[in-house]
Amino acid sequence: MLKVRDDDAAAFEQLVRRYQDRLITVLEHLVGNRDQAEDLSQDVFLRVYRARKRYQAGAKFSTWLFTIANNVASNALRSRSRRREVTLQPHDSGPLGPRPLDVMLAASSGQMPARQLDKAEMRDIVQMAVAALGERQRMAVLLSKFEGMCYAEIAEAMELSPQAVKSLLSRARVNLREVLEPYMQHGRKPKK
Template sequence: MSVSQATIDRYTQADPDVRLMLRVAADDAYAFEELMRRYQNRVVAVLTHLVGRRDMAEDLAQDVFLRIYRARKRYVPASKFSTWLFTITNNVASNALRSLSRRKEVNVTPASPNASGANPIENTALAASGLMPTRQLDKSEMSQVVRQAIESLNERQRMAVLLAKFEQLSYAEIGEIMDLTPQAIKSLLSRARANLREVLEPYLEQGEVKV
């Protein structure tokens, strides 16, 4: 795809990460280290939500940055750097999930049972439903509830929610990453939020989480 010089100039001037990537293209090792410092934890966090395993997410993040480095000589700033980065992240995650599906592996390890015989997520769900005495969830329990709710979404909904909620990207930017129109992203996020509300309804009623 041909990119106009005006587009290249606009993103180069507006995005400091694009300027860093252009230095990477010129074999500046420090610039690459700085990009990794800025984005590695964010990429790992998104991938962890997508594939359900931290160890796998860390390996996939290495693959993402390896692809970026290998593509440095072909890099053209046709979008924000973060848009390009998360497009690669989305492709890497999709390939990994397809591979896992073919091997029929289970991606999420169940929580260990506690003394009552139910795992923590079951206990919190029971409490919210009124089958156990209600109590305020602590931060780690609430994080687990939200994580499990996100994991209940399908792959495309999950990616859209992560990019919108955690990366604060626009419909247009998410659409570019996922190869969908902004309107399609808006509809996808609407369905995803409806699904999240259904899963998180007991906690929404208690005011413990926002969707």
């Protein structure tokens, strides 16, 4: 990053290549849409480039990157909610009837606990559980899980205190447990 700060374009390309997959992974789970995640990632890299002169030696680049990503994603989610483009909750049904996941979950309920969990199905449930978290809980979880950040780093990236992150992650993990544990143990549909 220090080379990028000194206008080394090749170094910036290296930086993009190194972080693009990680950034898109987090953003995709955060906004729930691959195309939007790609657009936001490009926006993040553009902002990194424009702000390169403000980067201070010693600061951890990934924390800085995800601070920007957090702001960009928050803005995007806020403007999306302003446009009333709400994401359907798992229990919502549209005009075409129940969503496939609901049908799948309903069909799976009542099965024996020892049943073999289908991997794809399980992945869908996990995705749904993460998507059901609040925006800030989701970001904290993603930074912890995918980026392996400690509380202090997450706090810096999300502009919170470490204590607030501790509380945020604790609530997030309890929420995840409430959704996932009944399914893992008994194949039961998550509570509404």
